[in-house]
Amino acid sequence: MADVQALLQDSGEPTLEQAIATAKERFHNVVLNIAITGESGVGKSSFVNAIRGLKNNDKAAAPTGITQTTTAPTKYPHETMQNIIFWDLPGIGDSTFTSSTYMKQFNFQNYDFFIIVSASRFKENDLFLANQIKKMNMKFYFVRTKVDLDVNDQEDMGVSEEDALQKIRKDCEKNLKSLKSSINPQVFLLTSRNLKRFDFQKFVEVLETDLPEHKRKALILSVPVYSQQFLQKKYKILKREVWAAAITSGGVGGIPMPGVSTVFDITLASASGEA
Structure with missing residues (x-):
């Protein structure tokens, strides 16, 4: 007693x-549905695995490859917290999922927020997704992946990591402005190979701020320790x-x-x- x-x-x-x-x-009752979207081949599945604390070759990992491996919205619950669900959405922009049909095929209102992933330059399809999500008054975030590869290339040419990151960030901002969008989002630079590097901490802090308290706690408990x-x-x-x-x-x-x-x-x- x-x-x-x-x-x-x-x-x-x-x-x-x-x-x-x-x-x-x-x-x-705390369920968090997170949608990972973007064009094909940008590393969405690798990002889903990384944020769940898995490697690409782990048994429960999302399939990855150089070709389109996701053909339908695929549910990947967190390994230890099954109520935290990451949804790997098919890539937009190929012959199977064009921008005109993408929004109609997937129930975008079912997700708490969206992560729009790119591995190089954000394109019109990415901006299309952002605008559609914005119309629904929902949160979205731009994530630039595979940044470690770009940083390594720049360092080979004598550019420091700090200067390389600044260059990549400015390129992303210029790229989004060139698409003539009213959206002026923050872009987070990440690598799925090592979430401790670059902007992952800042990214999680922004998500924490944007989520209601009960879902914020669930997110914190699910994210790998960095x-x-x-x-x-x-x-x-x-x-x-x-x-x-x-x-x-x-x-x-x-x-x-x-x-x-x-x-x-x-x-x-x-x-x-x-x-």
């Missing part, structure tokens, strides 16, 4: 019944929310959201060992 009273106090709710209801809402600071942030969320897990299941080991127990143990151990 003392344990229950302690959990009830941590929850901040006046009654056990209300605490249980709040706990169930936190862990069962820094000690982010590891501590995960740990603090888990520490605050563990009362809900315990009150719903009778203990951390039986948390009804798959993988949270493991994430808590790993995060706790990592935070304690590296702090």
Whole structure:
């Protein structure tokens, strides 16, 4: 009984019944649907794998290749948090999915936000997607992938990484302006090979700001750890929310959201060992 009273106090709710209801809402009703879109061959599937903490050759990874490998919206739940779902959408712009049919074939209103991916220059199809998403009053983000390859090429010519990144960023901004768009988005420079590099931290921070609180926490718990600071942030969320897990299941080991127990143990151990 003392344990229950302690959990009830941590929850901040006046009654056990209300605490249980709040706990169930936190862990069962928070679903985050993230759509990854863009033209074919830009690395969308690799990005889906990276943000789920997987390598391209892992068993549960999205198929990747030099040809079109995604022919229908494909659902990829997070490995340990099944309510965080990444949707790998088919590439727009080829003979199968033209801009005139793309929006009609896929239910864009079903997603929380969109990540428009490009590996070189953003094109008219990317801007078309952004404008259509904007019309629906939904969030979207431009992500420029494979930046590590460009940086390596520039370094071979004697250009520093900082100058190379600045050059790529300016090129992206100039490229989007050349499409004569009223959209003036921030472009995030990333590489799916190593999310710790470049703009991934900034990207996650922007997503955190834009999402409502309950979905923000779910995002933070699902994203791979890219820094000690982010590891501590995960740990603090888990520490605050563990009362809900315990009150719903009778203990951390039986948390009804798959993988949270493991994430808590790993995060706790990592935070304690590296702090």
